[in-house]
Amino acid sequence: MIELGLSRIARLVQHSQLPWRAIHIAGTNGKGSITGYLSALLTAAGVRCGSFTSPHLIDRWDCITINERVIQESVFRRIEDEVKLRNKTLGIDATEFELLTATAFEIFSHEKVEIGIVEVGMGGRLDATNILSNVLVSIIAKIGYDHQAILGDTIEKIAREKAGIMKAGVPCVIDETNESRVREVLEAVAKDSQTPVNFIRPDTAKQALPDLAGVFQRLNAEPHQQANISCAITALQKALPQIRPNLSLTSLFQYISKTPRPGRLHELSLEPLIPRKDPVLLDGAHNAQSAGVLCSYVDRNLRKPGESVTWVVSASQGKDLPELFGCMIKPGDNVAVVEFGEVAGMPWVRSVETTNILSVVRAMPNFSRCEGFGRDIISGLKWANEISAGGPLVIAGSLYLVSDILRLLRESKPEVLQT
Numbered sequence: 001m002i003e004l005g006l007s008r009i010a011r012l013v014q015h016s017q018l019p020w021r022a023i024h025i026a027g028t029n030g031k032g033s034i035t036g037y038l039s040a041l042l043t044a045a046g047v048r049c050g051s052f053t054s055p056h057l058i059d060r061w062d063c064i065t066i067n068e069r070v071i072q073e074s075v076f077r078r079i080e081d082e083v084k085l086r087n088k089t090l091g092i093d094a095t096e097f098e099l100l101t102a103t104a105f106e107i108f109s110h111e112k113v114e115i116g117i118v119e120v121g122m123g124g125r126l127d128a129t130n131i132l133s134n135v136l137v138s139i140i141a142k143i144g145y146d147h148q149a150i151l152g153d154t155i156e157k158i159a160r161e162k163a164g165i166m167k168a169g170v171p172c173v174i175d176e177t178n179e180s181r182v183r184e185v186l187e188a189v190a191k192d193s194q195t196p197v198n199f200i201r202p203d204t205a206k207q208a209l210p211d212l213a214g215v216f217q218r219l220n221a222e223p224h225q226q227a228n229i230s231c232a233i234t235a236l237q238k239a240l241p242q243i244r245p246n247l248s249l250t251s252l253f254q255y256i257s258k259t260p261r262p263g264r265l266h267e268l269s270l271e272p273l274i275p276r277k278d279p280v281l282l283d284g285a286h287n288a289q290s291a292g293v294l295c296s297y298v299d300r301n302l303r304k305p306g307e308s309v310t311w312v313v314s315a316s317q318g319k320d321l322p323e324l325f326g327c328m329i330k331p332g333d334n335v336a337v338v339e340f341g342e343v344a345g346m347p348w349v350r351s352v353e354t355t356n357i358l359s360v361v362r363a364m365p366n367f368s369r370c371e372g373f374g375r376d377i378i379s380g381l382k383w384a385n386e387i388s389a390g391g392p393l394v395i396a397g398s399l400y401l402v403s404d405i406l407r408l409l410r411e412s413k414p415e416v417l418q419t
Helices: 007-012 031-044 073-089 096-110 155-165 180-193 202-208 211-219 223-243 249-255 288-301 321-326 354-362 377-388 399-412
Strands: 021-026 049-052 064-066 115-119 135-140 172-175 197-200 266-268 280-282 310-313 334-337 369-372 393-396
Touching (some): 049 096, 135 223, 197 223, 211 223, 280 399, 288 393, 310 377
Parallel strands (some): 021 135, 135 172
Antiparallel strands (some): 266 280
């Protein structure tokens, strides 16, 4: 169940000491990557930091890290049990996400982190994470259409909800590649809330820090990756003087990686799940904006003249399927449709049934082959690998599908996620 509001989380954490300071990140796309960049950079700087992202990737507790390492399951479960007992004793009736948020915050305190990097779950204004008060800097990444039934049916309404994390006197870094009407809303909210804002884009970030140009070149970074890195670096410029005043920011640039989180433009081998040595591309693109980014990447880097792309796709219920898959799937492409399984701790999340996605794909012009496999993901992967004949193979449409793929891979090859 999704039920936004701050009253329950306020009661749930009222007895919890939060001695750490926060970096708070909102947005539709990019906030997970920005969290990943910040975690890596702060860890390299010798700052004890925690990160809290959503959704989890494989295990419920892997959304919480301390200095780039997933929190121990035993610690997570012990503190989660304490939070759940408090919830029951006080009759709060907190949501699953509120319980998880309180657990993450108390783990940060237990682990004595100096900085907690906190990704908004949904929206911002009424998201449980917005209970934070000791914020060093906030970040608003790229904003697009998602969760319209809850956040609003226009981009302006969605932007206003995201802008709700702004706080008087706390600097806010904003991705300037957002469209103009989004920027106008964010500027208005910043003025009303007396929030100092910095709009940043890659070219201005490089002007301020010329060494960033070398980072972008080293990583062969895509435009959206450059924007996310620029936001993370600018936020650190605001935060570091308060926590490590003598540290050179440019000395940390070597720790910026192209893929700060698994499942985002993530190339990996799926052996032994399928007999394919060449890597496949795994991406959690799950809305029109992120799908457009993925589509551009595939067209520039994988799609060759006269060669089709083979897709393995799934989607969460409530998504606009023609919009999500319309730019990905081109004439001549092959598509395997699967369903992801139940999501631990998020019972409201459901996969779109295979037949529904098949009907959308089959309405597209000149697709090559399309087959449905339900929850038999491995059969879908094997069919896709065979039909691709060594050509590009991309898995996309849902972060929960990414999770299922990585879980299957871990079960067959545990060392795959240890890097």
